[in-house]
Amino acid sequence: MATTQILIAGFGGQGVLFTGKCIAYKGLDEGKQLSWLPSYGPEMRGGTANCSVIISDTPVGSPIVSTPDVLTAMNLPSLDKYEDATVKGGKIFVDSTLIDRKVKRTDVDAYYIPATKLANDAGFPNLANMIMMGKMIKEAKMVSMDGMKEALSHVISAKRAEMLEINLKAIEIGYNYEG
Amino acid sequence: MAVVFQKPKSLTDAPLHYCPGCTHGIIHRLVAEAIDELQIEGKTIGVAPVGCAVMAYDYFACDMVEAAHGRAPAVATGLKRALPENIIFTYQGDGDLASIGMAETVHAATRNENITVIFVNNAIYGMTGGQMAPTSLPGQVTQTSPYGRDTATVGFPIRVSEMLATLDGPEFIQRVAVNNVKNVNAAKKAIKKAFQNQIEGKGFSLIEVVSSCPTNWGMTPKKALEWVEEKMIPYYPLGVYKDRSANKEEK
Amino acid sequence: MAEKVLMKGNEAIAEAAIRAGCMHYFGYPITPQTEIAAYMAKRMPKIGGVFLQAESEIAAINMVYGVAGTGLRVMTSSSSPGVSLKGEGISYLAGSDLPALIVNVQRGGPGLGGIQPSQSDYFQATRGGGHGDYHLIVMAPASVQEMADMTAKCFDLSDKYRVPAMILADGTLGQMMEPVVLPEPTDYKPNKPWAVTGTECKRKHNIINSLYLKPEQLEQTNFERYERYKAIEENEPLWEEFMMEDAEVCVAAFGIAARVSKNAIMAARAEGIKVGMIRPITLWPFPKKPFKAAADKCKAFISVELSMGQMIEDVQLATECKRPVTLCNRTGGMIPSPEEVLEAIKKAAGGNK
Incomplete structure (x- = not known):
């Protein structure tokens, strides 16, 4: 019975909540138990935002992720804040374009993805979050890549179908990123 | 024997509790006559205030709702939104409408809520025994302004009709009085129009009725009516303050 | 089986209310429950319902009082400071035996408090919250599924006993998303002979009222209401x-x-x-x-x-x-x-x- 507790954190506007939503919908499609909990309030207008996602084979207890198995840090304050809370043996994903330090913990697996740079290079500068998501899925395996397009269709309206393809592409870039 | 005068159908047989010389009785009757003449008794729902007219729910024969102090326009909004085909009126005093319920009044007006508001202004809190109202005149002696309303410390009376008429929202605002036969007849006409407007879906209509309170003013009923003429009406001039449909027709 | 969808707790309440036949919503913006109002604002005009942003919490609860008097299902929602403002109207609803749903997505207090989740309105909710001898039926969901299910249940119980009902949630439950199976829509038709709907000149007038100037009468009314509370205490506890x-x-x-x-x-x-x-x-x-x-x-x-x-x-x-x-x-x-x-x-x- 696997449970993955995920914490995604960054600046407001980086798409932290959206990333969590995509993972949650993918979990829903796979018939998993799950919860998605955003931080809310004035901090959402440009301050730090974070989002707790739990994907599990058993009913979810507390939806609050205070000790993540998977931490994705999209900015330095987020890494500073949550690095120590990550469980032993957990995985920390770092957007290395925006965070110029390494993970200090030695008892976790650290992944460095220059997501913001990769997104800029690919011509969709707003989708660093989706690149991070691709890498998370690859390494943490809380959901699979199969059927990702359908999962995205829950969160991206049909009117913006072209966005769906671009988001999918961003996820794939992250998924295939080796570095 | 031919009946030459009778109680309107829209009033119940319950004896009114109002003080001798109080004009609430006249205003109740005018409202009931308007309802009778427009043949809307069966679909009218009235909202009673907190104040002297609190027992109005026993006097009007239509369905009635007793509102919390000042909230009648909000309650009426709920009723009208639930039952748009019914006719909804509120009957409120000056403390209820212009003090504690001012926000509800202004916002119902600005939404042009399709309701009829009967606003009885007697410049005093009657039910609680004669305290200063938002409409008490400068210098007026009341239980809570024993040395006369001092505008330097408690401010000035609010002219509700004038104020509401500045809003784009409301359909019809008129101030009337019931201190003499001529004015009573004019008041009747205004109240009927306020209901007619609602029937036609025109929107928020408020009739301010300048009224008297002999008991709390400490006057005989006759003296009180004279005071209405000499003091109240000069401060609260009678007339139509807003009639959007009429203005439209002129243009 | 009905489809599982992913929804915020606040949205689940709104959709479940609509499915329970609630076509009238009145509210005033306050964090962390604003999604309920936003959902209603979007949906109600499309289904012939009423969404109205009131000028205050006080006005909103009194609009609820008006609709409840007509016998239709109606709700409002707020968060702690806003629910305090609604206290007056809630007491009037209770005193007039009107069914209605009030949702409190709690935040920290007292005073303006904070906007993060809290359960510190427990006393307010379970002891009535306003003035006078009364209770509300208070349900405390612990999941988005329960947010939906209890919304429907609150409407049913509130109608059954003529007692206003409250959902006491908190910021977390309001904001979180979980899979939820929404209740089937019901075609709600009120059958409330006490309601004010116009007499059509066929019956004596109905009066919605909580004023009793004779103490014997008020005492008797409260006794009668407490008989209903007794029945609720016997039949309705859930755990x-x-x-x-x-x-x-x-x-x-x-x-x-x-x-x-x-x-x-x-x-x-x-x-x-x-x-x-x-x-x-x-x-x-x-x-x-x-x-x-x-x-x-x-x-x-x-x-x-x-x-x-x-x-x-x-x-x-x-x-x-x-x-x-x-x-x-x-x-x-x-x-x-x-x-x-x-x-x-x-x-x-x-x-x-």
Whole structure:
């Protein structure tokens, strides 16, 4: 019975909540138990935002992720804040374009993805979050890549179908990123 | 024997509790006559205030709702939104409408809520025994302004009709009085129009009725009516303050 | 089976209300429940319903009072400071025996407080909240699914007993998304002979009122209402028992606190501690029965709350103070961690040996 507790954190506007939503919908499609909990309030207008996602084979207890198995840090304050809370043996994903330090913990697996740079290079500068998501899925395996397009269709309206393809592409870039 | 005068159908047989010389009785009757003449008794729902007219729910024969102090326009909004085909009126005093319920009044007006508001202004809190109202005149002696309303410390009376008429929202605002036969007849006409407007879906209509309170003013009923003429009406001039449909027709 | 969708707790309440036949919503913006108003604003005009943003919480609850008087299903929602403002209108609803749904997605208090989740309106909700002798039916969901299910249930119970109902949630439950199976839409047709709908000149006028100037009459009215409260207390308490079969320590927690406590209980069980939980689902009527029974076999109780300790008093009353009841709490928008609850469980388990 696997449970993955995920914490995604960054600046407001980086798409932290959206990333969590995509993972949650993918979990829903796979018939998993799950919860998605955003931080809310004035901090959402440009301050730090974070989002707790739990994907599990058993009913979810507390939806609050205070000790993540998977931490994705999209900015330095987020890494500073949550690095120590990550469980032993957990995985920390770092957007290395925006965070110029390494993970200090030695008892976790650290992944460095220059997501913001990769997104800029690919011509969709707003989708660093989706690149991070691709890498998370690859390494943490809380959901699979199969059927990702359908999962995205829950969160991206049909009117913006072209966005769906671009988001999918961003996820794939992250998924295939080796570095 | 031919009946030459009778109680309107829209009033119940319950004896009114109002003080001798109080004009609430006249205003109740005018409202009931308007309802009778427009043949809307069966679909009218009235909202009673907190104040002297609190027992109005026993006097009007239509369905009635007793509102919390000042909230009648909000309650009426709920009723009208639930039952748009019914006719909804509120009957409120000056403390209820212009003090504690001012926000509800202004916002119902600005939404042009399709309701009829009967606003009885007697410049005093009657039910609680004669305290200063938002409409008490400068210098007026009341239980809570024993040395006369001092505008330097408690401010000035609010002219509700004038104020509401500045809003784009409301359909019809008129101030009337019931201190003499001529004015009573004019008041009747205004109240009927306020209901007619609602029937036609025109929107928020408020009739301010300048009224008297002999008991709390400490006057005989006759003296009180004279005071209405000499003091109240000069401060609260009678007339139509807003009639959007009429203005439209002129243009 | 109906489709599972992913929804925020606040949205689930709104959609479930519509499906329960609630076509009138009145509210005023306040964090963290604004999604309910936003959802209603979007949906109501499309289905011939009414969404109206009132000028204040006070106006909103009085608009609710107006619609409730006509017998139609109606609701408002707010968060703690806004619910205080609604207190007057809620008392009038209770005093006039009008069914309605009030949702409180709680935030920290007192005063303007904060915007993070809280359970510190427990007293306000379960003791009435406004003036006078009255109760509300109060339900405390602990998941998005329950947010939806209890919305429908609240409307039914409120109509059945002519008692206003409240959903007491918190910022976490309002904001979180979980899979939910929405209740089937009902074609609600009111059958309320007491309602004001116009007499059509065929019956004596109906009056919606809470004023009784004769004390004998008011007393009689309150007596009659308390007979209904008695029936509610007998028939309607709801609770969940979790791992209580062999429990020596009993956690009492509702809403989000119960979710956190479940984690702690699982962890404690892994360490061999016999602990379970009674989760009140109705806060009023409080489920006294299971607590009374548990008092005979558990040696200690822990009330886990997002407040300075409010439900703990009901736990003490229900257990007739036979066993110690300790408090494990955070307040002001903080949430106890599973570790903190586990600590309290260990203390309670070891303390009385």
